[in-house]
Amino acid sequence: MKPEARRNVDTVLLPGARTGRDPARSIKRGPSRLPPGVVAATQRERLLDGLVLTVAQHGYQRATVSDICRAAGVTRPVFYALFTGKEDAFLAAHRHGTAVVIRRMAAAFAAAPDWCTGIREALRAMLGLLAGVPAFAAMAVIELDAVGPAGRRERDQLLTRFRAFFAEVPELPGGVAAEAMVDAVVGGVYCALQRRIDAGRTDQLPDLLPTLSLFCLAPFLGPAEAARRLAVDPVP
Structure with missing residues (x-):
């Protein structure tokens, strides 16, 4: 499968990419009714889509x-047969969607010839997916704070998964701990996403690729070497 086709498939899998009320996703009644497990899975998917679109439009609290x-x-009744409440459904949508994003990032990273290129391609995959489904981006990044402690725990777990892409960072000079630097870089990337999505510029996320790529590599390689590896001009 070509990379672009793979990205399109992953975008469709993100909650909020489709409307739950699409007639093509309706469950027909009658003798040819689908097995209960298939019905429940379809209803769950529709509810995750509905939650993401609703939260993106009205906010989590409203x-x-x-x-x-x-x-x-x-x-x-079907909702409560599948979820204990709004928070449970929100966290399910968040986990499902972020798993899709991480999986695509990991595939892009693994296909790259070296660590530097892998970081850039993983970022490219993430930015493209989020830009393709603005409702999910708003729900997953902006509204997560409104969920409270459970949302903060979810974000911490997500950022821990992002740190895995920095397992190959070189040793830093001056006794600087690589782990602390990785935490700072991952947090900075997340903040950059948050600011752009909160400003309603989710469609412009791919424009951040050169900046975020350099930002991720410069602390470990130095700005000039990072720019050389990425074939971009160093930031003055």
Whole structure:
């Protein structure tokens, strides 16, 4: 599968990429009814899509279970058969979507010939996916704080997974701890995403690729060497 086709497939898999009320996703009644497990999986997917679109539009605090069910075309009893409440559904959507993003980043990273190129290609994959589904980006990055302690724990776990891409960083001079530097870099990347998404410029996320690539490599290689590896001009 070509990289572009793979990105398109992954974008569709992100919650919020499709409307839950799409007639093509309706479950027909009658003798040919699908097996219960298939029905439940379809309803769950529709509810995750409905939640992401609703939260992106109204915010987590204002979104209600009824709003989510309406967006998904699913009843409240079905919602509560699948989730314990709004927070549970939100976290399920977040985990599912971020797993798609991490998987695509990992594939891009693994396909690259070296660590520097791998970081850039992993960033490219992430930025492209988030730009392709703005509702998921808003829900996963901006509204996560509104969930409270559970949301903060989810973000911490996500950032820990991002740190795995820096397992090959070179030793830093002057006794600077590589782990602390990686934490600073990962946090900085997340902050840059957050600012652009919060400003309603999610479609412009791919424009951050040169800056974020250099930002990720410069602390470990030096600005000039990082720029050389990335074939870009160093930041003055």
